[in-house]
Amino acid sequence: MARVKRINMVILGLLNHEDLTGYDIKKRIDSSISFFWNGSFGNIYPALKELENDSFILSSNDSVGGRERIVYHITQNGKMHLKEWISEQQAVNELRYETLLKLFFAKGADKKTAVHNIELFEDRIKKDLSILKMHCNTLKDNLNSEDHMYFYLTALFGVESYEAYLKWCDKAKKMINANDQFKGR
Amino acid sequence: MARVKRINMVILGLLNHEDLTGYDIKKRIDSSISFFWNGSFGNIYPALKELENDSFILSSNDSVGGRERIVYHITQNGKMHLKEWISEQQAVNELRYETLLKLFFAKGADKKTAVHNIELFEDRIKKDLSILKMHCNTLKDNLNSEDHMYFYLTALFGVESYEAYLKWCDKAKKMINANDQFKGR
DNA sequence: ATCAGCATGTAAGGCGTTACATGATTCA
DNA sequence: TGAATCATGTAACGCCTTACATGCTGAT
Numbered sequence: 001m002a003r004v005k006r007i008n009m010v011i012l013g014l015l016n017h018e019d020l021t022g023y024d025i026k027k028r029i030d031s032s033i034s035f036f037w038n039g040s041f042g043n044i045y046p047a048l049k050e051l052e053n054d055s056f057i058l059s060s061n062d063s064v065g066g067r068e069r070i071v072y073h074i075t076q077n078g079k080m081h082l083k084e085w086i087s088e089q090q091a092v093n094e095l096r097y098e099t100l101l102k103l104f105f106a107k108g109a110d111k112k113t114a115v116h117n118i119e120l121f122e123d124r125i126k127k128d129l130s131i132l133k134m135h136c137n138t139l140k141d142n143l144n145s146e147d148h149m150y151f152y153l154t155a156l157f158g159v160e161s162y163e164a165y166l167k168w169c170d171k172a173k174k175m176i177n178a179n180d181q182f183k184g185r
Numbered sequence: 186m187a188r189v190k191r192i193n194m195v196i197l198g199l200l201n202h203e204d205l206t207g208y209d210i211k212k213r214i215d216s217s218i219s220f221f222w223n224g225s226f227g228n229i230y231p232a233l234k235e236l237e238n239d240s241f242i243l244s245s246n247d248s249v250g251g252r253e254r255i256v257y258h259i260t261q262n263g264k265m266h267l268k269e270w271i272s273e274q275q276a277v278n279e280l281r282y283e284t285l286l287k288l289f290f291a292k293g294a295d296k297k298t299a300v301h302n303i304e305l306f307e308d309r310i311k312k313d314l315s316i317l318k319m320h321c322n323t324l325k326d327n328l329n330s331e332d333h334m335y336f337y338l339t340a341l342f343g344v345e346s347y348e349a350y351l352k353w354c355d356k357a358k359k360m361i362n363a364n365d366q367f368k369g370r
Numbered sequence: 371a372t373c374a375g376c377a378t379g380t381a382a383g384g385c386g387t388t389a390c391a392t393g394a395t396t397c398a
Numbered sequence: 399t400g401a402a403t404c405a406t407g408t409a410a411c412g413c414c415t416t417a418c419a420t421g422c423t424g425a426t
Binding site for chain 1: 198199201220222223264275276278279281283288292305306331335341345346348356360361
Binding site for chain 4: 003005006007038039040042043064065066067068
């Protein structure tokens, strides 16, 4: 099957925008795409070696004094590889929400717990949403290049789906508390 | 850290509703919770053994003729374990959308590809949404027990977030095609 | 001085998927 | 009679996370 390793594509995608160190890459992931993709050092550094071996990226030692610093740069080869992946006719989209699992099985506990779990979820989403919204507004005011449009659109996806989540949280809490038959959606 | 294995909880949750075989469990997962959680045979069968070892479930051989059939039943112990997990103050919620990754990095390809990828996503969501809606309506007409309410609410989550996705798809396609500066949200 | 942040990496483990292996039964 | 579905399981592999290990630099 030999599916591509997605962390490699994340790295190529980021390097296609600017040269970065492994540490920078982690920061970019955390600040820009963490709501739909993650990365860790234990993931990123081996991937960088692999990508360099395949000559999709080049490294240059930019150490200052005793502090090591390896900056990576994407090659033509890497750009092609990235493009091929983006153009593939398939994408794996996974959502794994433990909160929904707990709600689905909530009869195993009690209504108070069910509502409380929704509230925990709601709090988390509210926090993430406020960050995403700021991010989204910044990008919106700076729509001068093609990549900024794409960055904006992904952030917008987050904002709009999170807003839908919050509306659902209200409904769900009300319905559980109402404790009665449900009417109308 | 010893986090609980979630597939174990999925199994306990399903068995808390009715007795099932491993094969049945896979079917229930596929038909009812697959939009936010998955399971595979290579996952389920070892988990069943583990759960039985921990006396959270009991097995009874229900083989008919030469066809093997092992039915599992949850124990009091298992019910307690399930309840404890549901009541834990934390839940891991992960979204990993390769489609968003490809969009974020779409400058690495071209606008046509970006739009095409959104269309692929849209088709997938539309198909899943129509199934979820049917499911949701069936549950809505049958809200007689507490668990049905929870089943309904999780399905509703799917319906409402997928509807938000589709609205976003429209916007995103238009914006990319417009190719101009963005105005208003 | 000390702590946060910069910076690179390895090791172990967890959890999951896919593919493989096997065989019975039911229905067209 | 052949395909789909029922049914159970193992093996290999993939990918990611967490924890560990190390050391420099800049700000307070």
